[in-house]
Amino acid sequence: GESVGLHLPTLSVQEGDNSIINCAYSNSASDYFIWYKQESGKGPQFIIDIRSNMDKRQGQRVTVLLNKTVKHLSLQIAATQPGDSAVYFCAENPVMNRDDKIIFGKGTRLHILP
C-alpha cells in the first residue's frame, strides 16, 4: 500500500547550522513530492515541491533531494533560524486516475537550540 513516513519524529539543531529532515516513501508512481511546514497554532504551509523526474530542487534557504532508487526524500534548511521551528511534513501526489489527493507523512518536529 501507499505510505509516506519519516525516520525521526524530533530533530534538534543548533541555530545557524544546517538542518536535514528525511522522509521515506513507498509509492513509486507518485508524480510530485512535497514539503509542508506547520508552525504551532497554524495550518500547514507549502514550502517546496519536486517532480519525480528531478533529483534536486532549490528554493530560498531550502533544498529538496529526491533519490528514487531508495525511495528517499530530504529537506535541507540552510543556516537554521528560530523561525524554522515547526513540524515538517513530507507528502506525495500519487498519479492514479483523476484522484487529486496527496498523502502526508506523520511529520518531524524541528527544534532549534539557541
Place this chain on the structure above:
Amino acid sequence: DVKVTQSSRYLVKRTGEKVFLECVQDMDHENMFWYRQDPGLGLRLIYFSYDVKMKEKGDIPEGYSVSREKKERFSLILESASTNQTSMYLCASSLLRRAYEQYFGPGTRLTVT
C-alpha cells in the same frame, strides 16, 4: 496571498449534535479539501471537491458529509457528533492542476463532549 478562512477556531459540541464547519477561500481555486489532524496520526483526508456540487470521499469519510454549493465555500457536516470526532479540522484549497500545492486555513479545534 491566498487566504483560506474557517468559521471557528474553537468549537465545543455535545454528543449527537449536528455540527457545521465552514471554509471559504478567496483565490478562485477549483479544489477544496477537509482533513482532520490527530497526534500520532498526521493529516487524514476526509473529503475533497474539485468543482461546485462535486465531492469525493477521502480516506476517512465515515460520519461526515460535505457540501459545496459555491466555488469559494466548502462545508463539512457532522450529522451526529461523537466523542471520537474530537480533533483539529483543517480546510485547504488548490488549483485544479496543482493539487500538491495546497493552502490551508488555521484549523478548527472541535471538542465533542
